[in-house]
Amino acid sequence: CEEEVLITGCSSGIGLALAAKLATDGQQRFKVFATMRNLAKRSALEEAAGDALNRTLEIKELDVCSEHSIRKCVDTIPDRRVDILINNAGVGLIGPIECQSIQDMQAVFETNFFGVVRMIKEVLPDMKKRKSGHIVVISSVMGLQGIMFNDVYAASKFAIEGFCESLVFQTMKFNIFITLIEPGPVKTEFELKTYEEAERGDYSKTDPETADIFINYYLKNCKEIFSSLGQTPEDIAEHTLRIVTMETAPFRHQTNQVYTPVTALKYADPSGELVTNVFYKMVFQHDTLMHASLRAIKLLRWKANKVQQGARILGFM
Numbered sequence: 001c002e003e004e005v006l007i008t009g010c011s012s013g014i015g016l017a018l019a020a021k022l023a024t025d026g027q028q029r030f031k032v033f034a035t036m037r038n039l040a041k042r043s044a045l046e047e048a049a050g051d052a053l054n055r056t057l058e059i060k061e062l063d064v065c066s067e068h069s070i071r072k073c074v075d076t077i078p079d080r081r082v083d084i085l086i087n088n089a090g091v092g093l094i095g096p097i098e099c100q101s102i103q104d105m106q107a108v109f110e111t112n113f114f115g116v117v118r119m120i121k122e123v124l125p126d127m128k129k130r131k132s133g134h135i136v137v138i139s140s141v142m143g144l145q146g147i148m149f150n151d152v153y154a155a156s157k158f159a160i161e162g163f164c165e166s167l168v169f170q171t172m173k174f175n176i177f178i179t180l181i182e183p184g185p186v187k188t189e190f191e192l193k194t195y196e197e198a199e200r201g202d203y204s205k206t207d208p209e210t211a212d213i214f215i216n217y218y219l220k221n222c223k224e225i226f227s228s229l230g231q232t233p234e235d236i237a238e239h240t241l242r243i244v245t246m247e248t249a250p251f252r253h254q255t256n257q258v259y260t261p262v263t264a265l266k267y268a269d270p271s272g273e274l275v276t277n278v279f280y281k282m283v284f285q286h287d288t289l290m291h292a293s294l295r296a297i298k299l300l301r302w303k304a305n306k307v308q309q310g311a312r313i314l315g316f317m
């Protein structure tokens with residue numbers, strides 16, 4: 001039977017690729033409500049959807065920052081039935097915090113955190129009544145690990161991860177899955193928009209050393225990371241398709257294996273020393289992410305050995 005999927009932020013990037021992927025599914029398992037804030041930007045999605053348009057894919061207006069817009073959109077869906085909600089809409093913000101206004105920071109939380117909360121509040125009661133559903137959030141590896149100059153963006157993703165970690169116990173009771181998808185870098189407009197804005201920015205409010213690290217080191221390095229390790233929106237769509245078709249969906253799913261050992265460091269060392277050292281070396285001692293990952297794997301193995309030794313001493317092994 002066809003599942004009704006609502007996706008936010010479908011005018012570009014991951015949302016667009018995902019909406020097209022699900023709507024053109026060979027087994028026709030999905031009816032997709034591909035939503036976007038501004039319908040004037042629908043043409044790229046229409047093109048990607050091809051024959052699926054107005055058959056297995058309908059485009060609707062939805063602004064995740066407006067409860068009214070969300071309610072209006074969901075009310076147009078037959079029986080308000082959303083089997084799978086995919087929270088994809090998001091915005092970025094990079095740079096030294098001294099150069100960002102509190103309003104800029106709040107805007108990130110309005111979309112990345114409260115936007116998802118508003119969506120979940122709208123569909124959860126109906127999912128609970130039906131005792132079924134799947135809520136997917138396109139989070140980020142930055143929902144697990146902070147990265148320099150991404151302070152507020154990472155905080156917004158941490159916030160939604162904390163929200164979902166708490167909510168999942170309740171939803172499990174109602175047979176509703178929650179999955180946090182955690183991509184590393186993805187080559188989309190997101191990256192372009194964020195870096196273009198950063199390049200135009202005024203860094204007079206920070207000290208020259210910080211401005212220099214951001215402009216001459218961070219921005220350049222990021223471009224290299226995106227071009228060498230960046231996935232495509234289609235890759236993320238493929239991962240998400242696999243997740244929403246699983247019998248039992250996982251709570252977390254990372255799409256880029258390079259980041260897995262690095263994000264695991266935090267759990268291996270509660271003091272935070274391992275992870276801060278690895279990232280510091282990556283940034284200031286020109287260590288590559290690949291090297292950091294390899295070292296992280298070695299450190300994790302060493303840590304696992306220590307845990308095993310401890311378990312043996314305590315007689316658990």
Ligand code: NAD
Pocket residue numbers: 008009010011012013014015036037062063064065087088089090091111115138139140141182183184185186187188189190191193233
């Ligand atoms: P993108 O900029 O192409 O897509 C984001 C979409 O969200 C856009 O279509 C935008 O119009 C929409 N949006 C913004 N505010 C909205 C609002 N108030 N209401 C409705 N839609 C709104 O970038 P993307 O990379 O496809 O980003 C999608 C998601 O993936 C985001 O949540 C982002 O945080 C996450 N992500 C991106 C990357 C990356 O490197 N690009 C990495 C990890 C996670």
